[in-house]
Amino acid sequence: MRKRLIRKLDLETLLSQVEPHPSPKPSLEQYTIPANVAATALYIAAYTYNDIIDKTVLDLGCGTGRLALGAAFLGAKQVIGVDIDKTAVRVAFKNSEKTGLKNKVQWIVADIGAIHGKFDTVIQNPPFGIQKRKADRKFLKKALEVGESIYSLHKSSNRDKAFLRKLKVSRTNTVLVFPSNFIKRFIERHNGKIKAVYPMLMTIPHMFNFHTKRRHEFVVDLYVVESEALC
Numbered sequence: 001m002r003k004r005l006i007r008k009l010d011l012e013t014l015l016s017q018v019e020p021h022p023s024p025k026p027s028l029e030q031y032t033i034p035a036n037v038a039a040t041a042l043y044i045a046a047y048t049y050n051d052i053i054d055k056t057v058l059d060l061g062c063g064t065g066r067l068a069l070g071a072a073f074l075g076a077k078q079v080i081g082v083d084i085d086k087t088a089v090r091v092a093f094k095n096s097e098k099t100g101l102k103n104k105v106q107w108i109v110a111d112i113g114a115i116h117g118k119f120d121t122v123i124q125n126p127p128f129g130i131q132k133r134k135a136d137r138k139f140l141k142k143a144l145e146v147g148e149s150i151y152s153l154h155k156s157s158n159r160d161k162a163f164l165r166k167l168k169v170s171r172t173n174t175v176l177v178f179p180s181n182f183i184k185r186f187i188e189r190h191n192g193k194i195k196a197v198y199p200m201l202m203t204i205p206h207m208f209n210f211h212t213k214r215r216h217e218f219v220v221d222l223y224v225v226e227s228e229a230l231c
């Protein structure tokens, strides 16, 4: 049966009802992905690459569930969200009740290292590795081990003001950029191939002591990756 196309605005509205973590820990970089960024990433995965609808989807480091719930809303066959933090998963479960998606997502409290199996799609917004160096690499490695198609968000080093302005006014997400050399090498070493990199503007409120401004605005890159390990 063909599933109807969901409007991006409807997806964003649903995601904006997803509550963030009530007491985020800096050591785990527990900030919640903004609803607009989550909607854009999910929309690209679903409608540009056909990697969500009727697929098995794993959200590594699911936090309070925005990406997992969005995948379920778009019509994934099965969704699993995993996070090491009990409180985050408890809130994710409540969010699934609030959004009417309780029966569509399974939640697991675990370190991502404990996850095995095969999934059509992994979608993740890992810690950027600001507090714990290289924290995002463990996520990439696991995603490439268990997923066929991977959508992974990473902080970009691009701080060019003109580029930021361009992203701010861009309504479509057709801008593509080159991957960072480091991430590219890491992905290739773990049998992955980058298909595209989409830059997005992320704005998060002041949350932790090390944040110096009221709002933080920076570029994140959505890496679309194909794992050759599972082919």
Ligand SMILES: C[S@@+](CC[C@H](N)C(=O)[O-])C[C@H]1O[C@@H](n2cnc3c(N)ncnc32)[C@H](O)[C@@H]1O
Residues within 6 Å of the ligand: 028, 029, 030, 031, 032, 033, 060, 061, 062, 063, 064, 065, 066, 067, 082, 083, 084, 085, 088, 110, 111, 112, 113, 124, 125, 126, 127, 128
């Ligand atoms: C940047 S937050 C993203 C949360 C959520 N995915 C979102 O986008 O709103 C990263 C998440 O990874 C979780 N995390 C960090 N290290 C982890 C690990 N080793 N295993 C499982 N989850 C982990 C944190 O608890 C946190 O919820």
